[in-house]
Amino acid sequence: MIIDSHCHIDFDAFDDDRAQVIQRANQAGIKKIIIPGVINDTWDKIISCCNEFTGLYPCFGLHPYFTNKHQPQHLLNLKNYLDKHKPVAVGECGLDFFLKDLDEHQQRFYFEQQLDIALEFNLPVVIHARKSTEAVIKAIKKRPGLRGMIHSYSGSYEQALQLIKLGFYLSFGGPVTYEKSTRLRKMLQKLPLDSVLVETDAPDQPPVSAKNNRNEPLFILDVIESIASLHNSSTETISSITSKNAGDLFKLNKV
Numbered sequence: 001m002i003i004d005s006h007c008h009i010d011f012d013a014f015d016d017d018r019a020q021v022i023q024r025a026n027q028a029g030i031k032k033i034i035i036p037g038v039i040n041d042t043w044d045k046i047i048s049c050c051n052e053f054t055g056l057y058p059c060f061g062l063h064p065y066f067t068n069k070h071q072p073q074h075l076l077n078l079k080n081y082l083d084k085h086k087p088v089a090v091g092e093c094g095l096d097f098f099l100k101d102l103d104e105h106q107q108r109f110y111f112e113q114q115l116d117i118a119l120e121f122n123l124p125v126v127i128h129a130r131k132s133t134e135a136v137i138k139a140i141k142k143r144p145g146l147r148g149m150i151h152s153y154s155g156s157y158e159q160a161l162q163l164i165k166l167g168f169y170l171s172f173g174g175p176v177t178y179e180k181s182t183r184l185r186k187m188l189q190k191l192p193l194d195s196v197l198v199e200t201d202a203p204d205q206p207p208v209s210a211k212n213n214r215n216e217p218l219f220i221l222d223v224i225e226s227i228a229s230l231h232n233s234s235t236e237t238i239s240s241i242t243s244k245n246a247g248d249l250f251k252l253n254k255v
């Protein structure tokens with residue numbers, strides 16, 4: 001069994017063929033998909049996707065890309081959704097210092113608030129960290145007991161070890177399939193597998209075999225193959241360890 005730990009299957013890119021995409025994934029052994037929420041207005045669509053298909057698990061959160069769409073009211077609404085709909089995590093939230101036109105102060109406000117909410121509700125948190133790993137580590141350190149994952153991890157090996165020590169999982173997707181991602185692949189080679197998750201981030205971040213096309217959960221097989229070869233392991237082993245990790249983090253066996 002394989003778990004796609006981060007996939008935006010609710011996005012419009014899948015409106016025409018969502019059922020087929022999910023079926024293709026299921027047939028290949030990808031039985032569970034975690035859907036992160038990005039803005040207040042999409043949470044209902046995530047809920048309806050999860051009602052329509054089995055094996056989909058919701059998260060609700062406010063993504064840093066969309067800070068101009070977030071309002072403080074959405075944080076209250078988030079608490080209501082957590083209460084009412086029992087998602088598996090809070091997120092996708094985080095900090096993106098790569099895109100220069102995003103207001104850093106606003107990003108930090110929504111990120112820190114969501115970390116506090118995750119702690120309050122005893123839920124793991126799904127974090128987007130681009131060019132911001134140091135700031136993310138600082139925010140996590142301030143909140144002992146917080147659990148979660150860094151999606152599409154791109155920080156350093158040293159930072160990875162710090163995050164693992166803090167109880168976080170590191171998730172990897174399409175970028176590890178590119179030979180030119182030498183820094184990322186070298187780092188991944190050294191990481192203990194019991195802290196690693198696999199994801200697609202579909203429809204974004206396609207693997208090299210689907211370069212420039214829409215990504216989809218099925219393509220997680222490429223990610224697993226790359227990790228297996230980097231770790232001199234089998235795809236079966238990588239699938240089972242990463243599924244166990246995701247199951248533990250999101251408490252999927254209880255859901």
Ligand SMILES: [Zn+2]
Binds near residue numbers: 006036092201
């Ligand atoms: Zn995402």
